[in-house]
Amino acid sequence: MMTDKNLTPQAEHKHAVAIYWFRRDLRLEDNPALLKACSEAQSMVFVYCHAAQQTTRWGFPRLGVHQAQFIDAALAELKRRLNQLGNDLLEIDASASDGLPQLAKELHATAIYCEEIAAPEEENEVTAIRHAGIEVHAFWQSSMLSPADLPFTINQLPEVFTHCRTLIEKAAVVPPAPCPAPMAIPPLPAQCDAIAHRWKRSTAPNAVPPSDPRSSFPYTDARFLGHASAAQRHLQQYLQRKLAHTYKETRNQLTGIDYSTKFSPWLACGALSARQIYQALKEFESEHGANPSSYWIWFELLWRDYFRLLHLQYGQRLYTARGLSQLPPPSHDAAQFKRWCEGQTGEALVDAGMIELATTGYLSNRLRQIVASYLIYDLGCDWRAGAAWFEAQLVDYDVYSNQGNWLYIAGRGTDPRNGRRFNVQKQVHDHDRDGTYRRLWLGD
Incomplete structure (x- = not known):
């Protein structure tokens, strides 16, 4: 694992041509891996991979319209800013593991730079590229705190968040300052135009879903x-x-x-x-x-x-049926799961939340916990199915937080309290006593 202390820019160029692969770091500011790439390459090609739509084991697509549209907007501005710096963003219709090795060979690129994502499928992408004979430099940069600055090693990570937080605050650990955007970036390689034309994204950007005035995060609004x-x-x-x-x-x-x-x-x-x-x-x-x-x-x-x-x-281990627990593998009821996804459980607060999620791609943190608990404990369904449905719906899907929160609710993570079962009627009393939220999404 590389940390921020490894990212001191070097004046010497190590690569005539390099690729920067954007993953979940769609910005120029505070992107140490990008600065490192720019300092070590004479010419640079910036790439984003639009992999073919995948279907989960539960039978629905993984990338939903909300997240796809949000990412498209981020990519459009990223492209404009790279253009202003004299380069471009190449969006390709291929998975990283399939497309990047071939693209690198056509460009005679000797290295690929990217952020490190410590989740199984994302790690498998990097492994596949390396197995194809391409040098990959992956840098850890998505956390607020640098792992190298923590008062414990990763293997000594406390099993309870409160203990972890206490140690960090006692040691007065603070995040490194955000780094600036590069003032200049290497140009495109001479042979890039013809090659890029063959690779250019052939599918149209995702259609913009209709806006909904009830949304708590109206991501089609300019703001x-x-x-x-x-x-x-x-x-x-x-x-x-x-x-x-x-x-x-x-x-x-x-x-x-x-x-x-x-x-x-x-x-x-x-x-x-x-x-x-x-x-x-x-x-x-x-x-x-x-x-x-x-x-x-x-x-x-x-x-x-x-x-x-x-x-x-x-x-x-975080992606196995048991998670980190010794609990038996979860049961699953496909019919109940389908009703939950569609907001047809008969429990009004849960149904309202599931309809909001599908309609807008967003759901409050309180409701995320309520509907997750209901799926696991009241409907007897597999927590991994719920995590997959959130992946397909959430505009703010994050692989780490999504998996971590579902494990937490299911009692299969590190928390010692063996899960979080929410009493829906108590939640109604505490958070929607007058029925405002339920009426908003279910009508009168």
């Missing part, structure tokens, strides 16, 4: 498009309006734009980094003061890091 500029504007307005001072009190609400930070979609595609959020939050606290709510944003960013560290420690 919420998937690119880095929109992410920065949202971050700044959120802090300028001092919403960070009320976050802890509002974060469990069920609907609306301002009850939570809404940073997660941009974090998920990499248009915004956790370190950029942390830096802006610290500047806000320096000017306006810290309080329990602004601290809670740091707290949630630490939870995000914790799920990443769990992947570094356990890897494939």
Whole structure:
């Protein structure tokens, strides 16, 4: 694993031609791997891979329309910015494992640079490229904190998040400062135009789903498009309006734009980094003061890091039926699962949440926990099916957080309390007593 301390730019160019493969890091700012690539190559080709649609074992496509549209917006701005720097973004209709080795050979590229993603399928992509004889430099950069700065090794990661957080805060570990975007980038190689024409994405960008005025994250609105500029504007307005001072009190609400930070979609595609959020939050606290709510944003960013560290420690085990537990493999009821996906369980709060999810690609954190608990404990279904459905629906799908949260609810992660079963009627009483949310999505 490479860490930030390995990313000091070198003046000497090691590669005549290199490829930078964008994955979940769709930004130029705070992208150390990209800076490293630019410092070590005389010419550079920037690539994003649109793999063919895959179907899950549960029978539905993996990439939903919401996430696909959000990523398309991020890629469009990324392309514009690379054009301004004298380069381009090549989008290809191929998986990374199939397309990149062939593209590298045609370009005579001697290395591929990318971020490291510590999830099984993403690791398999890198392994396949290396097996094809291509040099791959993968850099860990998606966490807020650098693993090298932690007061424990990955193998010593505490099994309870609270203990992990306490050790980090006691050691006063802070994130590295975000690095700037490159001032200049290497040009395209001379032979690139003809080669790129053959590889250029042949399918049209994803159709924009119709907007819904009820959405808590209307990502077709210009304010919420998937690119880095929109992410920065949202971050700044959120802090300028001092919403960070009320976050802890509002974060469990069920609907609306301002009850939570809404940073997660941009974090998920990499248009915004956790370190950029942390830096802006610290500047806000320096000017306006810290309080329990602004601290809670740091707290949630630490939870995000914790799920990443769990992947570094356990890897494939997190994707097995048992997870990290000794529980028997889960049962599954396909008919009940289908009703859950369609919002047809007969439990109004759950159905309203599932309809919102499918319609808008977004769901409050409180409802994500409620519907996940209901699927596992009330309907007796496999937690992995629920995790896959969230992957297919969420505009802010993140492989680490999605898997980590489903394991947490199912009691198959590291948490000692053996899962989280939510009493739906209590949740109704606490969060939708007057029925506002249920009426919003189910009607009268």
